Amino acid sequence: MMDTKQLMDSLALGTQVRLEDIPKIDLYIDQVIQLFEEAFEETKRNEDEKILTKTMVNNYAKGKLFYPVQNKKYTRNHIMLISLIYQMKSGLSINDVKKVLEGLNEKAAERDWSLEGFYESFLEVQRGNVEIFADGIQRQAMSAAQEVSGMENAEELEQILLIASLIHTSNLFRRAAEKMVDELNSRRESQ
Known part of the structure; x- marks a missing residue:
């Protein structure tokens, strides 16, 4: 055993999307997926496993797990919310994740409010x-x-x-x- x-050591438990990893400019979906794939590469169980896909992100958007994107670009707040969703979805139902993030989501939608401290x-x-x-x-x-x-x-x-x-x-x-x-x-x- x-x-x-x-x-x-094999679990890569320190893996996170850190604030300094998130660009200060808005990202397109492919860039968001690349950010998560790179950040969580070590946590994959096998080579074929996908960390995040367009379909996942689109389902989160349709389910209103995060506030609407503008011009197909994801803000830093969106990326932080997606990271929270990614972490919680393995232990909670999507509906429960939505309930938990409800208040944060409303605040994060305000352009002058940042999730960074939280x-x-x-x-x-x-x-x-x-x-x-x-x-x-x-x-x-x-x-x-x-x-x-x-x-x-x-x-x-x-x-x-x-x-x-x-x-x-x-x-x-x-x-x-x-x-x-x-x-x-x-x-x-x-x-």
Whole structure:
């Protein structure tokens, strides 16, 4: 089994679209896709995997996950919103992502308002999450190894147990996020 250090190194957990990666000029869709493909290249599971496609971005636009683009150009605020959508869509439904971003989307549509401060906070929290994750995965791996110690095929059983444990942890986090989306939506509706 791959040790946890090797696993952590192979995950490219520090991968982000940083503010300094986002040009200060508006971009066409092909340029936005290229930006994401380059930023998240290391996170691909295989060569054929696409990080972001025109169809995805068009679906986000049709679903009103971000405010309308002008002259087929995406602003820095659009790119930051697309990055947030990209990060959240793997754990939440598109409808939940839309609910979460609703208030930010309205603010970001204002030409004189920038998401940069919020987005930088998001990136900083992500960096902290990587440290928390690294510590957690180490503890889960040690726990799995202890549970199957002495069993026949212990190494394979350890890996299976760790996979199941990671999926369970992922489900716990997803359920907590969904509960928070419901609470946010309920608070907004009562205002």
